[in-house]
Amino acid sequence: MDENELSYKVRGAIFSVYNELGPGLLESVYEAALFYELSQMGLTVSKQVPLPIRYKEIQLDVSYRLDLLVADKLIIEIKSVEKLMPVHHKQVLTYLKLTKLKLGILVNFNENNILDGLFRKVNNL
Secondary structure: OOHHHHHHHHHHHHHHHHHHHOOOOOHHHHHHHHHHHHHHOOOOEEEEEEEEEEEOOEEEEEEEEEEEEEOOOEEEEEEOOOOOOHHHHHHHHHHHHHHOOOEEEEEEOOOOOHHHHEEEEEOOO
């Protein structure tokens, strides 16, 4: 399955979670529900995937975590904040750059309309 097909399925799962739970919960709740929804769709999904950081020739003694990684191809960054900030968008692009993956989805579940909080991010390798 290519990134576009995955993106379509992921967006459908996001809509299902949002329609069931609504806005205003913690990110961890949406992460668990989205993990379940994607798994039920038969997709391979991992949560809280460590993202080691290399600087020049060394690996730094710090680590970030990807909220969800789908089929080792698509990163999902989950937020539940009043307003997404530019840094949230940059975060996903940096994750894509570091992992050398092509596609990420940034989603803010704390929206009255989930479409206002759903962003597709592409790594221009």
